[in-house]
Amino acid sequence: MDFAQEFTTTLNGHQTAVAPAAAVLSEDSQSTVQMEPESFTLSIFTENRIGVLHRIITVFTRRHLSVDSFTTSETEVPGIFRFIVVLETTQVMAEKVRKQLEKIIGVIRAFALRESDVVRQELALYKVSMEKLQNGSLEKIIRDNHARVLTVESDYIMIEKTGHPGDTIDLFHKLEAFGVLGFSRSGTIAISKKPLLSPEDRLMIKGK
Amino acid sequence: MQSSPQALSAIPPEKRIVSGSEAVILSLLEENVDTIFGYPGGAIMPVYDALYDFQDQIRHILMRHEQGATHAAQGYSRVTRKVGVCLATSGPGATNLVTGIADAMMDSTPMVCITGQVASHLLGTDAFQETDVISMTIGITKWNYQVTRAEEIPLAIAKAFFIANSGRPGPVIIDICKDALLGSTEFEYEHVTKVGAYTPLPVASKQNLQEAADLLNTAQRPYCLLGHGVMIAGAQDLFKEFIEKTGIPVGSTMQGLSALPSDHPLHTGMLGMHGNYGPNILSNKADVVIAIGMRFDDRVTGDVKRYLTDAQVIHVEIDPAEIDKNIMADVALLGDAADVLRELIPMVEKRSHPEWRKLFHDADKVEYEKVIQHDIHAQGEFVRMAEVVHQLSEKTKGEATVVTDVGQHQMATARYYKFRETDAWVSSGGLGTMGYAVPAAFGAAIARQDRPVLCFVGDGAFQMTLQELTVLAYEKTPVKIILLNNGFLGMVRQWQELFFEGRYSFVHMHNPDFVAVGKAFGLEAERVDTRAQLSDAIDRMLAHEGPFLLEIKVEQEGNIFPMIPSGCSVDEVILEPKH
Numbered sequence: 001m002d003f004a005q006e007f008t009t010t011l012n013g014h015q016t017a018v019a020p021a022a023a024v025l026s027e028d029s030q031s032t033v034q035m036e037p038e039s040f041t042l043s044i045f046t047e048n049r050i051g052v053l054h055r056i057i058t059v060f061t062r063r064h065l066s067v068d069s070f071t072t073s074e075t076e077v078p079g080i081f082r083f084i085v086v087l088e089t090t091q092v093m094a095e096k097v098r099k100q101l102e103k104i105i106g107v108i109r110a111f112a113l114r115e116s117d118v119v120r121q122e123l124a125l126y127k128v129s130m131e132k133l134q135n136g137s138l139e140k141i142i143r144d145n146h147a148r149v150l151t152v153e154s155d156y157i158m159i160e161k162t163g164h165p166g167d168t169i170d171l172f173h174k175l176e177a178f179g180v181l182g183f184s185r186s187g188t189i190a191i192s193k194k195p196l197l198s199p200e201d202r203l204m205i206k207g208k
Numbered sequence: 209m210q211s212s213p214q215a216l217s218a219i220p221p222e223k224r225i226v227s228g229s230e231a232v233i234l235s236l237l238e239e240n241v242d243t244i245f246g247y248p249g250g251a252i253m254p255v256y257d258a259l260y261d262f263q264d265q266i267r268h269i270l271m272r273h274e275q276g277a278t279h280a281a282q283g284y285s286r287v288t289r290k291v292g293v294c295l296a297t298s299g300p301g302a303t304n305l306v307t308g309i310a311d312a313m314m315d316s317t318p319m320v321c322i323t324g325q326v327a328s329h330l331l332g333t334d335a336f337q338e339t340d341v342i343s344m345t346i347g348i349t350k351w352n353y354q355v356t357r358a359e360e361i362p363l364a365i366a367k368a369f370f371i372a373n374s375g376r377p378g379p380v381i382i383d384i385c386k387d388a389l390l391g392s393t394e395f396e397y398e399h400v401t402k403v404g405a406y407t408p409l410p411v412a413s414k415q416n417l418q419e420a421a422d423l424l425n426t427a428q429r430p431y432c433l434l435g436h437g438v439m440i441a442g443a444q445d446l447f448k449e450f451i452e453k454t455g456i457p458v459g460s461t462m463q464g465l466s467a468l469p470s471d472h473p474l475h476t477g478m479l480g481m482h483g484n485y486g487p488n489i490l491s492n493k494a495d496v497v498i499a500i501g502m503r504f505d506d507r508v509t510g511d512v513k514r515y516l517t518d519a520q521v522i523h524v525e526i527d528p529a530e531i532d533k534n535i536m537a538d539v540a541l542l543g544d545a546a547d548v549l550r551e552l553i554p555m556v557e558k559r560s561h562p563e564w565r566k567l568f569h570d571a572d573k574v575e576y577e578k579v580i581q582h583d584i585h586a587q588g589e590f591v592r593m594a595e596v597v598h599q600l601s602e603k604t605k606g607e608a609t610v611v612t613d614v615g616q617h618q619m620a621t622a623r624y625y626k627f628r629e630t631d632a633w634v635s636s637g638g639l640g641t642m643g644y645a646v647p648a649a650f651g652a653a654i655a656r657q658d659r660p661v662l663c664f665v666g667d668g669a670f671q672m673t674l675q676e677l678t679v680l681a682y683e684k685t686p687v688k689i690i691l692l693n694n695g696f697l698g699m700v701r702q703w704q705e706l707f708f709e710g711r712y713s714f715v716h717m718h719n720p721d722f723v724a725v726g727k728a729f730g731l732e733a734e735r736v737d738t739r740a741q742l743s744d745a746i747d748r749m750l751a752h753e754g755p756f757l758l759e760i761k762v763e764q765e766g767n768i769f770p771m772i773p774s775g776c777s778v779d780e781v782i783l784e785p786k787h
């Protein structure tokens with residue numbers, strides 16, 4: 001079975017659903033090389049999850065790159081997974097890492113995307129105590145922060161928020177006055193802003 | 209418990225039900241494996257039991273240490289370009305493979321290691337002789353896979369062979385749980401030629417080829433860096449055609465040695481830390497550099513910031529991750545060296561660069577006067593490593609397979625053996641593994657009996673894997689071991705002398721009687737103490753039919769020059785110690 005082929009076929013059907021194209025840093029981009037660290041989102045498509053997980057991680061650990069966020073989930077194509085890794089690094093290093101990732105057997109393609117080229121979001125859950133509701137207007141905070149209530153139990157209320165990592169932390173601080181019993185964030189997921197795969201990338205994903 | 213192979217072959221192939229272990233052996237046979245280097249133990253015992261019935265079809269060599277098995281497999285592979293195969297048990301058997309696997313990874317040597325593993329229900333329980341081989345070898349394998357069911361075996365092995373020897377070759381481990389080996393499966397074998405999205409052979413774009421050709425056609429001082437990739441691709445003839453048409457002088461990496469005959473008029477010598485003077489002093493004068501099948505290792509480049517300062521760089525490379533890794537390429541030609549050269553040759557103009565090449569000849573003269581003549585025609589009291597290598601090079605007419613260990617003797621051999629055969633240099637480059645030579649020489653010798661095998665080793669390195677002498681003796685493998693005994697861990701001593709104010713810290717060797725050791729293992733052995741004895745002793749060694757250990761007492765504190773001190777630029781290469 002050829003996952004890559006299958007993946008491409010599906011991609012062609014849902015081009016806007018998965019758009020990993022965008023700023024693939026090309027081999028001859030030396031003239032515009034940025035030496036300052038910036039935030040990169042690596043979008044890595046793989047043929048399995050557990051088998052490549054460790055190999056993907058060693059690409060970062062070997063180079064002492066600390067990663068801000070690391071998430072993985074299955075794509076809309078069964079058997080094809082996507083890892084999203086966010087890290088601060090230079091363009092040169094992002095490109096080296098991208099190539100090392102693509103060298104892993106089981107990785108279909110990896111893309112190094114600039115912050116300006118992606119939409120990034122994360123999900124956060126907050127478990128807030130019912131005991132100190134008098135400390136402010138919880139309802140207003142929820143509304144102003146575009147959060148929502150998931151469940152209300154006898155002694156706590158569960159709130160959910162989607163947003164930038166900065167926003168989810170912001171909300172955490174605002175909720176602290178009420179007593180936050182639990183807080184969990186998903187890590188960043190991202191999608192490229194460019195609507196279509198470039199012809200080149202479509203070709204590459206085919207895996208030839 | 210198992211049917212014999214004769215009975216098996218009577219059954220139509222698609223109906224064969226075999227044990228997991230038999231599936232392992234049958235898969236190896238399907239991959240045309242004729243030799244395995246291994247060592248038995250608990251978890252791999254079922255495979256050894258199956259092997260019992262196939263001894264007439266597969267030669268198993270019982271090495272004396274699993275590390276020896278890996279290096280033997282590497283030696284075997286380096287002279288045949290076939291996949292080297294190792295077999296080992298779980299736990300300590302597998303951990304003993306680690307050094308050789310790492311070495312094979314660094315030097316792009318195709319190798320498949322099959323390890324036994326505890327039964328699948330015991331995984332993760334710290335069972336007897338359980339080690340997490342897969343996690344341990346992630347960083348040093350091209351691919352690895354743990355098999356927990358017998359029916360996975362044929363496909364896993366087929367993938368392993370394909371991955372190990374396609375694209376940029378490398379080592380693969382297949383770790384097989386004991387219950388999978390004992391279980392049974394239908395045996396059907398299909399060779400693998402594609403694994404998911406893995407693209408072993410990228411193709412250089414027409415546009416980049418044209419850009420490269422334009423650069424080469426207008427270059428004033430072009431230089432070609434020749435790497436191991438040329439031999440891996442089997443591109444030696446195309447390479448020669450390419451340089452002869454373009455007239456570009458060539459510097460070889462250490463691992464590129466023997467790709468081009470050493471006496472080829474365009475061969476300027478070896479690059480790097482202990483390479484030749486011309487290649488190092490002139491690299492930064494080149495205006496166009498074409499690097500073929502090499503990866504700009506730091507031992508080649510010296511300080512990367514001051515390397516190829518005046519050159520546009522064309523990088524011909526099969527592994528995209530090597531492009532721009534150490535040295536930025538102006539033009540990247542992705543692909544197998546043979547494929548790229550085949551495309552490029554018709555696009556380049558016939559040229560010659562007499563003035564530019566003269567600079568290399570001038571540099572050669574300087575090096576000859578300052579270094580080489582004193583090395584190979586040494587007058588001092590003690591024998592020098594270089595003169596030994598020089599004599600062996602002459603006496604074997606450059607036609608031997610040359611295997612080395614790691615240290616000063618390796619550099620002396622790389623510098624002074626003049627190759628006329630190809631795939632004839634077997635040495636640990638990227639990892640620099642002491643203990644490599646004796647087992648690697650054994651592997652190389654049994655793989656190719658058409659030429660003599662010289663094994664250069666230091667007194668330190670020799671003691672790391674000398675247990676494999678037993679194998680040389682019982683297999684009567686005619687490896688000629690030239691033990692260059694300086695009584696020191698010479699290369700470390702040289703650095704202590706030059707960069708640590710002569711503070712010799714734990715580099716003096718208290719050695720055994722090597723001749724007695726050789727004889728105890730069953731080798732013919734002799735010692736040379738003086739220059740006067742050298743030539744005759746070498747003749748006796750070369751004339752001897754079986755394995756031979758020739759210990760040669762060499763100058764204790766001899767140094768290898770030229771040298772690029774680490775951190776320096778290639779053009780800061782020094783010819784002699786500063787006084």
Ligand SMILES: Cc1ncc(C[n+]2csc(CCOP(=O)(O)OP(=O)(O)O)c2C)c(N)n1
Pocket residue numbers: 613614615616617618640641642643665666667668669670692694696697698699700
């Ligand atoms: C396994 C291993 N341990 C340590 C080293 C570091 N090392 C590099 S060269 C060398 C000295 C080698 O001494 P010897 O084998 O006597 O050879 P010589 O340099 O004297 O020719 C050492 C210790 C190494 N390369 N490999």
